[in-house]
Amino acid sequence: MKILNVQQIREADQFTIKNEPIASIDLMERASGQVVNWVCKHFSNEHEIIVLAGSGNNGGDGLAIARLLSNQNYSVKVVLIMGESGSDDFEQNLDRLKSLKKVEILNDFNFSNSNNDYIFIDAIFGSGLSRPIEGDIAKFVQKVNEAKGIKLAVDIPSGVFADEPSPGETIFKSDFTLSFQVPKLAFMMAENQQYVGQFEILNIGLSEEFINNCISDYSIYELTKELKLLLKVDSIAHKGIRGRATIIAGGHAKMGAVILAAKGTLHSGIGLLSVQVCPLCIDIIQNQIPEALILEDENDYVLGSFLGYNKQDVLVFGPAIGFANKTIKLLEEILKTFKGQLILDADAITILAKNREMLELLPEGTILTPHHGEFKRLVGNYSNNFEALMQLKSFCKHHKVVVVLKGKFTAVCNEKGQVSFNTTGNQGMAKGGSGDLLCGILAGIAPRVQNPFETAKLAVYLHGFSGDISLKEYGENYMTPSTMISNLKDTFKKVEN
Ligand SMILES: NC(=O)C1=CN([C@@H]2O[C@H](COP(=O)(O)OP(=O)(O)OC[C@H]3O[C@@H](n4cnc5c(N)ncnc54)[C@H](OP(=O)(O)O)[C@@H]3O)[C@@H](O)[C@H]2O)[C@@H](O)CC1
Ligand SMILES: Nc1ncnc2c1ncn2[C@@H]1O[C@H](COP(=O)(O)OP(=O)(O)O)[C@@H](O)[C@H]1O
Ligand SMILES: [K+]
Numbered sequence: 001m002k003i004l005n006v007q008q009i010r011e012a013d014q015f016t017i018k019n020e021p022i023a024s025i026d027l028m029e030r031a032s033g034q035v036v037n038w039v040c041k042h043f044s045n046e047h048e049i050i051v052l053a054g055s056g057n058n059g060g061d062g063l064a065i066a067r068l069l070s071n072q073n074y075s076v077k078v079v080l081i082m083g084e085s086g087s088d089d090f091e092q093n094l095d096r097l098k099s100l101k102k103v104e105i106l107n108d109f110n111f112s113n114s115n116n117d118y119i120f121i122d123a124i125f126g127s128g129l130s131r132p133i134e135g136d137i138a139k140f141v142q143k144v145n146e147a148k149g150i151k152l153a154v155d156i157p158s159g160v161f162a163d164e165p166s167p168g169e170t171i172f173k174s175d176f177t178l179s180f181q182v183p184k185l186a187f188m189m190a191e192n193q194q195y196v197g198q199f200e201i202l203n204i205g206l207s208e209e210f211i212n213n214c215i216s217d218y219s220i221y222e223l224t225k226e227l228k229l230l231l232k233v234d235s236i237a238h239k240g241i242r243g244r245a246t247i248i249a250g251g252h253a254k255m256g257a258v259i260l261a262a263k264g265t266l267h268s269g270i271g272l273l274s275v276q277v278c279p280l281c282i283d284i285i286q287n288q289i290p291e292a293l294i295l296e297d298e299n300d301y302v303l304g305s306f307l308g309y310n311k312q313d314v315l316v317f318g319p320a321i322g323f324a325n326k327t328i329k330l331l332e333e334i335l336k337t338f339k340g341q342l343i344l345d346a347d348a349i350t351i352l353a354k355n356r357e358m359l360e361l362l363p364e365g366t367i368l369t370p371h372h373g374e375f376k377r378l379v380g381n382y383s384n385n386f387e388a389l390m391q392l393k394s395f396c397k398h399h400k401v402v403v404v405l406k407g408k409f410t411a412v413c414n415e416k417g418q419v420s421f422n423t424t425g426n427q428g429m430a431k432g433g434s435g436d437l438l439c440g441i442l443a444g445i446a447p448r449v450q451n452p453f454e455t456a457k458l459a460v461y462l463h464g465f466s467g468d469i470s471l472k473e474y475g476e477n478y479m480t481p482s483t484m485i486s487n488l489k490d491t492f493k494k495v496e497n
Pocket of ligand 2: 346370371406407408409410424425426427428429430431432433434435436437438463
């Protein structure tokens with residue numbers, strides 16, 4: 001699903017009005033109708049509806065929504081935040097609402113009586129927001145934020161800028177944001193979560209032709225039939241064609257990371273899995289993962305032996321591996337010689353950040369999987385996710401690599417600076433070991449997907465999906481990377497069918 005900027009959305013709007021053709025007021029009616037359908041589906045008419053309307057087209061939507069909900073027998077009040085004059089479609093909808101004579105139109109609202117059954121619909125500002133909210137409007141928004149009730153934003157929460165950081169101190173805090181046609185980039189920024197809540201994209205019939213022709217670096221990942229087919233195992237398959245993966249991670253007393261990654265790889269369909277281990281740790285792997293072949297390192301406590309990996313399709317290097325000189329040398333050797341798909345995580349990323357000349361050795365198409373702390377070591381500090389995004393794009397373009405920047409809405413970026421956001425996954429995954437499992441899944445599917453960007457997007461999706469199943473089954477506290485491994489079963493079943 002493509003993410004478009006405000007300018008592109010306006011153009012799509014105008015194109016649709018001209019070419020469908022449809023009058024602007026009727027497009028507003030269609031958009032408002034979709035919001036009303038959503039509300040009717042999710043909330044009964046026992047809820048009291050308070051529509052907060054600005055004077056632009058977002059306010060116009062609000063007034064149409066008020067009328068349509070009233071027609072569905074909801075009790076509705078409208079608060080005109082900025083008076084009675086506004087955009088043409090706003091004024092026309094105000095006339096329609098007044099002639100309905102069923103909806104009380106107020107200039108202010110007494111919040112003291114509000115309770116949890118109230119639904120506040122924010123139609124104050126939409127994509128036309130041009131500056132932070134201040135003065136009386138800010139005071140009003142603060143009162144709504146403090147009031148009891150369900151909060152719902154039309155198109156975008158008032159005060160959130162769609163394409164850039166939102167500098168204002170006062171921003172509407174929604175439980176749900178019902179956005180028109182395409183998601184906004186701001187929804188993908190973790191700092192906006194508190195305002196956006198859960199977002200839903202409503203199809204309002206803007207021209208698909210126009211949207212398909214829009215150029216955008218940003219999209220939300222969606223599983224397609226073609227992607228599912230990539231994971232299909234041929235009925236005459238043998239282990240060789242399902243790929244060979246080696247995991248080089250952990251070290252003495254740090255075997256957890258290896259085990260989680262290795263299980264992830266095995267359960268994601270790899271044909272042959274090898275694990276490089278210190279001699280003292282061989283028993284642990286053989287007990288835990290009997291399927292794994294052992295590559296014995298000659299060092300007792302750290303991993304540092306170059307064992308030649310030329311038969312391997314994919315190599316994971318880094319989780320909990322530490323920073324011993326021998327380990328750094330091993331990574332250097334691998335960067336210089338390995339021809340398959342390389343996946344670098346955790347300590348490998350920190351090694352690159354501290355030994356910057358090694359960054360120039362990164363083979364094209366390497367997948368790096370930093371969380372924000374690790375990514376900042378690579379590119380320097382940033383203060384919001386929009387800045388992080390710019391750094392992400394320039395890093396990937398410069399080094400011709402794929403970076404998986406992990407967090408809420410993990411961003412996967414390729415060497416062209418195209419960014420795909422993932423929407424599976426949840427807060428229960430914020431536990432040590434989640435990232436190790438992701439490395440494992442990446443390695444498990446890479447040989448069959450055969451393209452680093454597609455591999456990364458799909459692995460992140462599957463990882464989050466198993467996290468979502470774990471959340472349902474075990475809850476956000478109990479779930480662990482290990483429960484996610486067992487839930488890979490349902491994840492793959494779902495994808496396979
Ligand atoms: N595109 C589509 O496909 C469709 C779009 N639709 C709807 O249209 C919405 C966009 O409408 P819109 O362009 O009229 O902008 P909107 O946000 O309502 O208000 C702008 C007004 O507010 C003012 N203003 C701005 N910031 C301010 C501030 N901080 N404090 C005070 N004032 C401020 C600004 O003033 P100005 O910046 O010009 O000084 C201007 O007067 C969109 O979100 C969606 O809901 C649907 O109906 C159908 C299909
Ligand atoms: N709040 C969250 N919502 C969604 N996904 C999350 C959240 N917190 C963490 N995750 C996911 O969990 C994983 C954590 O990875 P990482 O920090 O590397 O863990 P570790 O190194 O301890 O294994 C990432 O894939 C990240 O996207
Ligand atoms: K709004």
